[in-house]
Amino acid sequence: MTAKTSLTPTRRNFLKGIAATGAALTIGFTPEGLLAAGPADAILNPFVRVASDGTVTVILKHFEMGQGTTTGLTTLIAEEMDVDWDKIEFEFAPSDNKKYKNLAFGAQGTGGSSAIANSFMQYRMAGAAAKELIVRAAATAWGVNTTEIIVENSQLTAGDKTAHFGEFVAAAAKLKTTGEPTLKDPKDFRLIGKESLPRKDNSDKTDGTAMFGMDVKVPNMVYAVILRSPRFGGKLKSFDVTKAKEVKGFFKVKELGDGKGLAVYAASTWSAISARKAIETKWDFASAENRSSSQMAEDHLEALKKEPQFHIHKDMTSEKTTKIIEAADKKLEAEFLLPLLAHAPMEPLNCVIEPKDDGSIVLHDGCQFPALVHPTISKILGLPLEKVSIKTVYAGGSFGRRANGTSDYAAEAAEAYKLLGNKKAVKLIWTREDDLAGGYYRPMAAHGIKIGVNEDGTLKGWNHHIVTQSIVKGTPFAANMIKDGVDDTSVEGVADTDYTLPNMAVGLTNWHSPMKVLWWRSVGHSHSAYAMEVAMDMAAKAAGSDPLAFRLAHLNSGTKDQARLAAVLKLAAEKSGWSETPAEGRARGIAAHKSFGSYVAEVVEISDNNGEIKIERVTCAVDCGIPVNPDVIRAQMEGGIGYGIGHIMRDQITLDEGKVEQANFPDYEPLRIGDIGAIDVHIIPSTEPPTGVGEPGVPPAGPALANAIFALRGKPVLKLPMTENGVEFV
Amino acid sequence: MPQTITINGKERQVDAADDTPLLWIIRDELNLTGTKFGCGVAACGACTIHVDGQPMRSCQARLSMVRGKNITTIEGIEGKAATAVQSAWRELNVVQCGYCQSGQIMSAIALLEDNKNPSDAEIDSAMSGNACRCATYQRIRKAIHLAAEKLEA
Numbered sequence: 001m002t003a004k005t006s007l008t009p010t011r012r013n014f015l016k017g018i019a020a021t022g023a024a025l026t027i028g029f030t031p032e033g034l035l036a037a038g039p040a041d042a043i044l045n046p047f048v049r050v051a052s053d054g055t056v057t058v059i060l061k062h063f064e065m066g067q068g069t070t071t072g073l074t075t076l077i078a079e080e081m082d083v084d085w086d087k088i089e090f091e092f093a094p095s096d097n098k099k100y101k102n103l104a105f106g107a108q109g110t111g112g113s114s115a116i117a118n119s120f121m122q123y124r125m126a127g128a129a130a131k132e133l134i135v136r137a138a139a140t141a142w143g144v145n146t147t148e149i150i151v152e153n154s155q156l157t158a159g160d161k162t163a164h165f166g167e168f169v170a171a172a173a174k175l176k177t178t179g180e181p182t183l184k185d186p187k188d189f190r191l192i193g194k195e196s197l198p199r200k201d202n203s204d205k206t207d208g209t210a211m212f213g214m215d216v217k218v219p220n221m222v223y224a225v226i227l228r229s230p231r232f233g234g235k236l237k238s239f240d241v242t243k244a245k246e247v248k249g250f251f252k253v254k255e256l257g258d259g260k261g262l263a264v265y266a267a268s269t270w271s272a273i274s275a276r277k278a279i280e281t282k283w284d285f286a287s288a289e290n291r292s293s294s295q296m297a298e299d300h301l302e303a304l305k306k307e308p309q310f311h312i313h314k315d316m317t318s319e320k321t322t323k324i325i326e327a328a329d330k331k332l333e334a335e336f337l338l339p340l341l342a343h344a345p346m347e348p349l350n351c352v353i354e355p356k357d358d359g360s361i362v363l364h365d366g367c368q369f370p371a372l373v374h375p376t377i378s379k380i381l382g383l384p385l386e387k388v389s390i391k392t393v394y395a396g397g398s399f400g401r402r403a404n405g406t407s408d409y410a411a412e413a414a415e416a417y418k419l420l421g422n423k424k425a426v427k428l429i430w431t432r433e434d435d436l437a438g439g440y441y442r443p444m445a446a447h448g449i450k451i452g453v454n455e456d457g458t459l460k461g462w463n464h465h466i467v468t469q470s471i472v473k474g475t476p477f478a479a480n481m482i483k484d485g486v487d488d489t490s491v492e493g494v495a496d497t498d499y500t501l502p503n504m505a506v507g508l509t510n511w512h513s514p515m516k517v518l519w520w521r522s523v524g525h526s527h528s529a530y531a532m533e534v535a536m537d538m539a540a541k542a543a544g545s546d547p548l549a550f551r552l553a554h555l556n557s558g559t560k561d562q563a564r565l566a567a568v569l570k571l572a573a574e575k576s577g578w579s580e581t582p583a584e585g586r587a588r589g590i591a592a593h594k595s596f597g598s599y600v601a602e603v604v605e606i607s608d609n610n611g612e613i614k615i616e617r618v619t620c621a622v623d624c625g626i627p628v629n630p631d632v633i634r635a636q637m638e639g640g641i642g643y644g645i646g647h648i649m650r651d652q653i654t655l656d657e658g659k660v661e662q663a664n665f666p667d668y669e670p671l672r673i674g675d676i677g678a679i680d681v682h683i684i685p686s687t688e689p690p691t692g693v694g695e696p697g698v699p700p701a702g703p704a705l706a707n708a709i710f711a712l713r714g715k716p717v718l719k720l721p722m723t724e725n726g727v728e729f730v
Numbered sequence: 731m732p733q734t735i736t737i738n739g740k741e742r743q744v745d746a747a748d749d750t751p752l753l754w755i756i757r758d759e760l761n762l763t764g765t766k767f768g769c770g771v772a773a774c775g776a777c778t779i780h781v782d783g784q785p786m787r788s789c790q791a792r793l794s795m796v797r798g799k800n801i802t803t804i805e806g807i808e809g810k811a812a813t814a815v816q817s818a819w820r821e822l823n824v825v826q827c828g829y830c831q832s833g834q835i836m837s838a839i840a841l842l843e844d845n846k847n848p849s850d851a852e853i854d855s856a857m858s859g860n861a862c863r864c865a866t867y868q869r870i871r872k873a874i875h876l877a878a879e880k881l882e883a
C-alpha cells in the first residue's frame with residue numbers, strides 16, 4: 001500500500017472533524033453510544049475518552065499486529081494531554097470509515113507502515129484538544145485563568161488547588177473546542193522520543209490473558225474449517241461425508257458457493273479438523289492453476305529475454321540503454337529469481353461471527369482493513385452496514401496477509417455463518433496447513449539487469465527488466481494503484497531508486513495466474529531491494545570500488561533523499577567497523593534501501609565454518625524521521641531483519657502441478673533463535689515528520705547477507721532461497 | 731467418557747475423543763486460551779506447557795500421557811523463575827504480536843529451573859523449538875539472561 005497523500009491533517013480540516021462530532025462533545029456521548037462506558041465518562045473527541053476516575057482511554061484506529069500501535073498512538077495522546085503513562089489505556093476503534101480512516105489512503109485500515117505517519121498530527125491534536133477542554137472546565141470551576149493551570153501526570157494544579165482529570169470530565173464534555181489546539185514544542189516532549197517506555201501490551205501478552213481472535217468464545221458457537229481445492233481455482237465436483245459422520249463432535253457439512261469447497265462444522269476445533277480429513281472429494285481442475293513452480297520460474301526467466309511489456313521511463317527505453325551499454329568498457333549481466341513466499345503469521349487466520357438478538361452481527365477479528373471487511377460481510381449476509389460491527393482484537397502477526405482485496409477469511413466465515421441459517425455463532429479456523437497452501441503469496445519475481453561500467457569505474461547505463469504478477473490487479477485497490485497497466489508495487493524500489501544511475505531503463509512485464517498474490521511485508525521492496533542492492537555490489541566490484549564508497553558516489557547529487565540514505569549507510573558502516581578488514585574467515589556485506597518514507601542501511605557480518613555460513617552480527621541504521629518510540633523502532637528493525645533474512649535463507653512456496661508442496665513449518669522453516677548472533681540498531685536523530693518502521697527493516701536485510709556471501713566467495717547468489725542455491729548455514 | 735486431569739493445581743473433568751491433542755482440550759474445553767495453536771506438528775512451540783515441570787508440546791500430548799501428572803499452563807505459572815521471566819520480558823519489551831510468547835515463556839522458565847545461568851549457546855539450543863515469526867529472538871536471549879540475573883539476586 002503506497003501512501004501518496006499528505007499525512008498531516010491541516011488544522012482547519014482537523015477542527016472541522018471535531019466540529020462534526022460537536023453533538024458528542026455537548027452531550028458527552030457518541031450518537032451511536034458505541035464508545036460510552038458509563039454515565040460519568042465522556043468522549044472528548046473520537047480518539048479520547050476520560051473516565052471519572054481520571055483514566056484516559058485512547059481509541060486506536062489502527063489494529064495491533066505486533067508493530068506497536070497500542071504503544072505508539074497512545075504515546076501521542078499521552079504526550080499532548082500530559083497523562084501519566086500508567087494511567088492511560090487503549091481500546092480498538094469500531095469500524096467507522098469516516099471517523100477512523102487512515103489519512104494515507106482515505107479508508108479505515110492498517111498497512112504501508114503508515115500508522116504513526118498518518119496519525120502523528122491527528123492524535124497529537126486530539127490529545128491537545130482534550131486537554132484544552134479539561135483545562136477550560138477547571139479554569140471555570142476554580143475561577144482562574146487557563147494559563148494559570150499546570151498539567152502534569154494527569155493532575156491539574158493552580159495555586160493551592162489541585163485535581164485529577166476525572167473531576168472535570170463532565171464539565172469538559174459540555175464545552176466546545178474553540179480555535180486551534182496548541183501543540184507542544186518538540187523540545188518539551190516527555191514521552192515522544194523517550195528511550196524506554198514500557199509497551200502497553202506488555203502485561204497481557206506475558207501472562208496468557210491477551211485476547212486474540214483464536215481465543216474468542218461466544219455463546220452457542222460452532223467451529224468451522226473449510227475444505228478448499230488442492231489447486232488454486234479448482235471447483236468441487238462431488239464429496240462423500242460418510243466417514244466424517246463417525247468423528248465425535250462432527251456436526252454438518254455445507255457447500256460453499258461457486259464450487260469453492262465445503263464448510264465443515266463441529267463442536268470443537270479438533271473435531272472439525274478430524275472430520276475434514278475424513279471427507280472424500282472430487283474436483284474439476286479445468287480452469288485451475290495446474291502449472292508447477294519450476295515451469296513458472298522458467299517462464300519468468302524466458303519473459304526476461306523479451307522486450308518489456310511496459311517502459312517506465314518514457315525517455316529511456318531498454319532499446320536505447322542497451323545500445324549505450326554495448327559501448328561500455330565492461331558489461332555485467334545478472335538474472336535474479338525470487339520465489340513465492342507465504343506470510344505465515346504466527347496466529348493462523350481465524351475469526352468469529354456472533355449474532356445478536358436485534359438481528360445484527362459482530363465480527364470478532366484481528367481486523368486489518370475494516371473499510372473492506374465491513375462492506376464485504378454486509379454484502380454476503382445481506383445486512384445493512386449498520387447491522388454489522390467489528391470488534392477488533394489483537395492479531396497474532398499479519399505481515400500483510402490479513403489485508404486483502406477479497407477479505408478472504410472473513411468472507412469465508414460470513415458464508416459459513418449464512419449457510420448455517422444465520423443463527424449460530426461460527427468460529428472459522430485455518431490450520432497452518434491451510435495457511436501455507438492458502439495462496440495470497442508474495443509473487444514470484446524475476447529481475448534481469450544489464451549494467452555498463454566505464455574504464456574509470458563510473459556507470460554508463462543500467463537496463464532493468466522486472467517480470468512479476470501484479471498484486472493489486474483485479475482488486476479494489478487497482479483503481480488507485482495501477483497506472484497505464486503498471487502496478488506501482490511491481491516496480492517500486494527500482495523505478496524510484498534513490499541512486500543516480502545514468503541511462504537507466506526500467507521495464508515491466510506482467511505475469512498472470514489464477515493464484516492470488518499479495519503484499520508481503522515491504523511489498524515490492526521485498527524483491528526489488530534484493531536485485532538492486534546485489535547488483536550494486538556486482539557493479540562496485542566491476543568498477544574496482546568498495547561497496548560503501550560506490551554507493552555513496554551515486555548518492556551525491558545534493559538531494560535530501562540521497563543525503564538521508566547516505567547518512568544511514570555511513571552510520572551502519574561506522575558502527576559495524578566497515579573500514580577495518582574482517583577477521584580471517586569472516587566477511588561483511590552492506591545494503592541500503594528506502595521504503596515507506598524511511599531510510600535503512602544494514603551490514604551483515606558472517607563467518608565461514610567449514611563451508612557453512614553463520615550470521616554473526618547485523619548492524620542497522622535507520623532514519624524514520626522523529627523517532628516516536630525508539631524502542632519500538634529498534635524492535636521493528638530487529639523483527640524486519642529477522643523476517644527478511646529468514647525467508648531469504650531457506651523459504652519458498654513451490655507448486656507441483658499446481659499443488660503446494662509445503663505442508664507445515666518443517667517445510668517452511670521459520671527463522672530460529674540461533675540463526676542470527678546479534679543485531680544492533682542505531683536511530684538517526686531527526687526533526688522530519690515520522691515515517692514507517694514496520695516494513696523498512698526488511699528490504700536491506702537479504703541483500704546485505706547476500707553481499708557478505710559475495711564478499712566471502714566472490715560469487716553472488718542470484719536465485720533464492722539461498723539454501724536451494726549453493727549456500728549452507730550452520 | 732469424562733476423565734479427570736490436574737491442571738494449574740485443580741482437578742478438572744474433561745470429555746473428548748481419545749485422540750484429541752491436549753492442546754485443544756486445554757483451549758476449547760477448559761478455556762485456558764493462553765496456550766496457543768501455531769502448527770499442530772511440534773514445529774513451533776506456541777503450545778508449550780509444563781507436565782510435572784518439564785516442557786511439553788501440548789499439540790502432541792494426549793490425555794493418556796498426562797494422567798496423574800501435574801499440568802501447568804501460562805495461566806498457572808508461579809515461583810521465582812516464572813516471576814523473573816515475566817518481569818524480564820516486560821522490562822525489555824520482548825513481545826511484538828505476542829502470539830508465540832506464552833510458549834516462549836514456558837520454555838524459558840523450564841530452562842532456568844534446570845540451568846540457573848545459561849550461556850547464549852545453551853539458550854539458543856533450549857529455545858530452538860520455539861518459533862517467533864516476529865523474530866523477537868534477540869530480546870528473548872537478553873531477557874533470559876536478565877531473568878537469570880534476577881534469580882541470582
Ligand code: FES
Binds near residue numbers: 766767769771776788
Ligand atoms: S502448535 Fe504445538 S508445536 Fe506448534
Ligand code: FES
Binds near residue numbers: 066396830863
Ligand atoms: S511475538 Fe509474534 S510470533 Fe513471537
